[in-house]
Amino acid sequence: MKAWGSWERVLAALIVAVYVGFGVGIDGFASPYAVADSTTNMSEKALIAMAMALLIIAGEIDLSIAATMALCSLAMGYAMQAGAGPAGMLAAALGCGLACGAFNGWLVTRWQLPSIVVTIGTLSLYRGLALVLLGDQAITGYPEWLSQWGNGTLGDLAGWPWLIVPIEFGVMGAVAVVFMLLQHRTVHGRRIYAIGANPVAARFSGIAVQRYRLGLFVVAGLMAALAAVQLTGRIGSTRPNLAMGWELDAITIVILGGVAIQGGRGSIVGVLLATVLLGGFTFALGMLNVSGMVMTIVVGALLIGAMVLPRLTSKRAKSARQR
Amino acid sequence: MTRRDWALAVVIVAITLAVGLRSPVFLTPRNALDIANDSALLSILVIGQMPVLLTRGIDLSVASNLALTGMLVALFGKLFPGAGAPVLIVLALALGAAQGALNGWLITRFELPPIVVTLGTMSVYRGAIHLVSGGAWVNDQDIHASIKALPRAELLGLPLLVWFAAAVAALGWWLLRWRRAGRDLYACGGNPHAALVVGIPVPQRIRMAYTLSGALAGLAGLLWVGRYAIAFTELATGFELTVIAACVIGGVSIAGGVGTVGGALLGVLFIGVINAALPVIHVSPFWQQAIAGAVILVSVLLNSRAQRQAGQQILERPAA
Numbered sequence: 001m002k003a004w005g006s007w008e009r010v011l012a013a014l015i016v017a018v019y020v021g022f023g024v025g026i027d028g029f030a031s032p033y034a035v036a037d038s039t040t041n042m043s044e045k046a047l048i049a050m051a052m053a054l055l056i057i058a059g060e061i062d063l064s065i066a067a068t069m070a071l072c073s074l075a076m077g078y079a080m081q082a083g084a085g086p087a088g089m090l091a092a093a094l095g096c097g098l099a100c101g102a103f104n105g106w107l108v109t110r111w112q113l114p115s116i117v118v119t120i121g122t123l124s125l126y127r128g129l130a131l132v133l134l135g136d137q138a139i140t141g142y143p144e145w146l147s148q149w150g151n152g153t154l155g156d157l158a159g160w161p162w163l164i165v166p167i168e169f170g171v172m173g174a175v176a177v178v179f180m181l182l183q184h185r186t187v188h189g190r191r192i193y194a195i196g197a198n199p200v201a202a203r204f205s206g207i208a209v210q211r212y213r214l215g216l217f218v219v220a221g222l223m224a225a226l227a228a229v230q231l232t233g234r235i236g237s238t239r240p241n242l243a244m245g246w247e248l249d250a251i252t253i254v255i256l257g258g259v260a261i262q263g264g265r266g267s268i269v270g271v272l273l274a275t276v277l278l279g280g281f282t283f284a285l286g287m288l289n290v291s292g293m294v295m296t297i298v299v300g301a302l303l304i305g306a307m308v309l310p311r312l313t314s315k316r317a318k319s320a321r322q323r
Numbered sequence: 324m325t326r327r328d329w330a331l332a333v334v335i336v337a338i339t340l341a342v343g344l345r346s347p348v349f350l351t352p353r354n355a356l357d358i359a360n361d362s363a364l365l366s367i368l369v370i371g372q373m374p375v376l377l378t379r380g381i382d383l384s385v386a387s388n389l390a391l392t393g394m395l396v397a398l399f400g401k402l403f404p405g406a407g408a409p410v411l412i413v414l415a416l417a418l419g420a421a422q423g424a425l426n427g428w429l430i431t432r433f434e435l436p437p438i439v440v441t442l443g444t445m446s447v448y449r450g451a452i453h454l455v456s457g458g459a460w461v462n463d464q465d466i467h468a469s470i471k472a473l474p475r476a477e478l479l480g481l482p483l484l485v486w487f488a489a490a491v492a493a494l495g496w497w498l499l500r501w502r503r504a505g506r507d508l509y510a511c512g513g514n515p516h517a518a519l520v521v522g523i524p525v526p527q528r529i530r531m532a533y534t535l536s537g538a539l540a541g542l543a544g545l546l547w548v549g550r551y552a553i554a555f556t557e558l559a560t561g562f563e564l565t566v567i568a569a570c571v572i573g574g575v576s577i578a579g580g581v582g583t584v585g586g587a588l589l590g591v592l593f594i595g596v597i598n599a600a601l602p603v604i605h606v607s608p609f610w611q612q613a614i615a616g617a618v619i620l621v622s623v624l625l626n627s628r629a630q631r632q633a634g635q636q637i638l639e640r641p642a643a
Contacts (some may be wrong), residue, residue: 061438113623116381116438117577121619124564128613135609248442261436291458293556297450303443304429311433 004269007258007310011273018277022284029287036153036164040234042279043168044227045246046272049253050179051223053271055115055216056254057183059196059263060108062220063119066246067126068100072228073238074130077139086145093225100126101221105214115217123247130240139238150233168230175226180268192216196263245296252303253278261307278302327574331589335596342600349603356481362595363474363488364543364550368566369573369587370495371539374532376570377499378511379579380437382533383563384426385540387448390558392418393544394452397554400467408469415545416538422448423537427530445563452556461554474550484546491539496584508532512579561612568615569594572622593618 023030048065055062072093079092100122107118148156154170155163183189194202195209203209232238257274259266282295343350368385375382396415400406422444429440463471474484498505507528510518519525548554567577573590575582597618598611 107620107624111624111627113627114577117571117623118620120564120567121616121623123616124568124612124619125616128610128616131609132607132613135607245446248446251439251442255439261439291453293450293453293458295450296446297454300443300446300450304435304440304447307435307439308429308433311435 005258005267008267008270008273011257011270011277015273015277015280018280018284022280022287026284026287029284032164034283034287036166036169038280038283039169039172039276040151040166041283042275043166043172044231044234045249045253045279046172046275047175047223047227047230048220048246049250049257049271049275050176050268051216051220052250053254053257053259053266053268054179054183054192055220056251056259056261057196057263057266058192058213058216059199060115060213060216061119061251062101062104062115062217063247064100064104064123064126065220065224065250066243067123067130068097068221068224069228069231069243069246070130070238070240071100071126072096072225073232073242074133074139074240076229076232077142077238080142081139086143089146090229093229094222097221097223097225097228098218099221100224101218102214104221105217108217109210109214127240130242134238134240140236142232142236146229146233147236148233150230150235168234171226171230175223176268176272183268188212193264196265198264248296248303249278249299252299252306255303256306325574325583325586328583328586328589331573331586331593335589335593338596338600342603346603349600354599358592358595358599359485360482361598362591363484364547365565365569365594366488366588366591367491367539367543367546368562369569369591370491370584371536371543372566372570373495373575373582373584373587374499374505374508375437375536376512376567376575376577377508377579377582378529378532379515380430380529380532381441381567381577382423382426382536383438383441383567384422384445384448385536385543385566386559386562387445387452388419388422388537388540389544389547389562390554390556390560391422391448391452391455391544392541393548393558394456394461394554394556396470396545397461397466397548398455400470401461401465404467406467406469408473411467411470411473411545412542415541417541419541419544420534420538423540424530424534426537427533430533431526431529449556449560452558456554456556458556461548463552466548466552466554470545470549471552472549474546484550487542487546491542492584492588499584504528504531509580512581514580564612565594565615568619571619571626574622574626576626577623 019030019035028034048069052062052065075096076089076093079089084092104115104119104122107113108115149167152167153163154165154167155161157167183192191202191207191212194205194207195212199209228243231243253274254271255261256278257266257271259271278299281298285295285298339349348354368389372382372385392415395418396411399414400411426441426444429435430437474482476483478486499508507518507523510521510523511525511528515525547559569590570582570587571577571590572593573582573587575587594615597614601608601610
């Protein structure tokens, strides 16, 4: 499976167009500070989008990923209130993500249930638990290091004031390298493609299909936990509606990134490019004072457009060949 | 009634009696009327969602459709105070049906998975509310008098809202039980390939299911705005999950081809009874969503054990 195909080139060209176009059109958009700022929001979404991409490539889906984030943030908040240090808080978040993902995966693999219904159910369950535990309250008073993680730059850590790349972007880059190597350079990645293309054939060729599925749901839970830690650090509080609707953003990024919704095809590079494209675009709209509700129209329309477009072109190509 | 329906009915009666023993006020006709009123809107949406689920589809855009149609009708009523109730009802049905038809067209024309299409239109319709209203609320005094009167007017001692729900349920039962188009929906979901082979116009039936779901969501939007006398952007956010929960609890299979109107209505009643019982037994209403999620999971588990079939591929691939 090629990591850099024609769709990735289209995305890269669109990114250039967005940054150049809005850079000329909006005062201050092209400044290095604004560009660095535009990457923070997308860094968190990229984490869950990459995990979602692997799931969709394998023919599954996780609609509960944003609700998992809310629950992980909550777990971290409770750990802080119980007096845990940084390690304890991280462990609480990651442990919660692991549990949520494993529960999804267990239901899907052990009981042979379609992941779409399972994760609609757990979406409601996880978000509901966050509501039950927090009600209309919020957890605040997070320590300095967490806010530093969410808002600081790599330059602050290294002591170089000129390096204004946000820490979150660095984390995303590191995770992205792991995902890319895993998906495009190891046998595990090729097996994930095989499972998505034909699970029965994959099973007959000796791939432990169910184990891979379970593993992918766990990875999704862990990525949700990591994204939740960063988001909580950035906004400084935990509310039950944390990351509400992010499952839509993640799925949109994945589809826009060229991953086939029926599984078996797609690349991590495409997903990353789609993250940057969508992140830059919404950041520019934000600078133009376009409201968040209008942005949801854009996201929804992009999701449908990204699915319709390849169908149109492939149909035309097919009919041209037949002629 | 199947055995599953009877079991569900027994569970509902047991819960009702158990709560009634603790606080007898739960067993009064007044409370029954409250539950019926609260469940009416849900049951209209469930009757719309069920045909879609029968075709192996899913319509996640119903709550956004409901809110958009409700807002449009409220704005229309504000602009044309002379419009009567029949005009408003037809308008709501048409606006909702148009949104549903768009879903159906995208799904059949481009052979796209319903879950992703309706996830996309869910946010498009939701955002469109903000565009048409400019983010403002339409408040009690600006809502057309006949919209507000519609769900409240009484007929033979029952509010019109309940009559609407009953009429929709009866029509849904008639369509799915006695009409060819309705029976075709079961075939489309039970075995899409075989349905095509025996000459069922599958894409046309699928479009019908989504249009119907949209039209009923539109009607529910009109009644919702009338009942609560307010229209705003976030109206009914997340209600699509409750609708799907009611269907799954009522034995409608998400894998298509299985489900009855009677079962789905029992699912609605179950949710209605639970939601009404929580405050009576002093449980925070924040539990509603978590309980709905847990009940979805339990029902899906029970459904799959009853059918003992391999799970359906969630994102169905085109037959290559």
